[in-house]
Amino acid sequence: MNPQSCVHIHKEWDIVGARQLGREMAKEIGFSTVDQARIATAISELARNIYLYADQGKISYEIIYNNSRTGLCLIAEDEGPGISDISQVMEDGFTTSGGLGAGLPGVKRLMDEFEAYSEIGKGTTIKTVKWLR
């Protein structure tokens, strides 16, 4: 298996492809069923945000190692409108689209590490990691 891959998000069904690849990789690395579901759900949230707010972008997957620990790193990148206040969107229930506003704070809880960078008019990058226990 290629330790690094990427899925482009253009249309709604690309979200399904993105989380399928993530689930496959997670399974192969040895994540439990629950963690596989967490990773697939996190990918679903990130990919849907790209599809909804930035129109298009991509999700990259990388298997990473740190002091004999193995993890799966996801990077969601887009060149959409960007987010003006990251701490605001990380609040439970904040939404501009009439959603639940649970996506991004949810991803943070589903995964182990979470970092978000964004610049208005330039785009958004979200990097998140799940470590194998």
Add this chain to the structure above:
Amino acid sequence: METKFKRIVLENSDAIVQMWMDNVRNLKDENYTTNIGDELYESTNREFMNVIFTSIQSQGSMEEVEQFSEKIINLGWPLSYITDGLQVFRRVTVDYILSNLDDMDDTEQIKSVFQSVDDWVEPIIRKLVNEYTGNWEQIVSLQRVALQELSAPLIPVMDRITIMPLIGTIDTERAKLIMENLLQGTINHNSEVVLIDITGVPVVDTMVAHHIIQAAEAVHLIGAKCILVGIRPEIAQTIVNLGIDLSDFSTKSSLKKGFMSALEITNRKIVPLEGKSREEQIKNIIDSI
């Protein structure tokens, strides 16, 4: 000029067919037709050639072409069989005509050889590809309808109780269908309780959860109750991680438990007949769903 080329081709059809056959045989390995029996392949190839020659002879008649494309579609052969075959025919025929001309330096003449062969082959390609894609489009639209019918089924299992089993990915279009069918069905069947079974839904993200919550609220507004069943353990965990609060909604881990509480809500219970245990009774009913 054109008539001269045509005469060369028609008079030497055997030689051209032979060259074509030799070339096409090599293609068999690369264009997905390897698992086709040799005999059928050879006989279809001959038919293909007949169709082409008939079309050239009869100034582009399309009747045989249409019949032939129907046959290839029914055989399930790939489109590449036709496009590659015609490509080879074009090449072989141009080569053959050129090698039978006296004046090889006359570029005008060479150009018109290419032109003539293209004029013969192009309408055939266009016809075959059109037939092929028309067939695909029809299949895709039929499957769309079939999928829509499958996407949000509502089963009135018994008086006042209805079940909607959901299997597979839920996208926005499907989420809308779920809502519509749920409301329409609840009214039509006069249901008091609707069980939504999500055992077969692979991922419950915020979008799916949001739609289910909205559907449950809408069902509530028309006076019925909605119970969410089939929440697998890992899905329960991800829902909690997402911070989605389902405490306002009835949820049950299995369809069986959901069904029992639906009976309770509609003021009914399962009474054992003589000789049969209560458990057996429940099992029989569940199995018959």
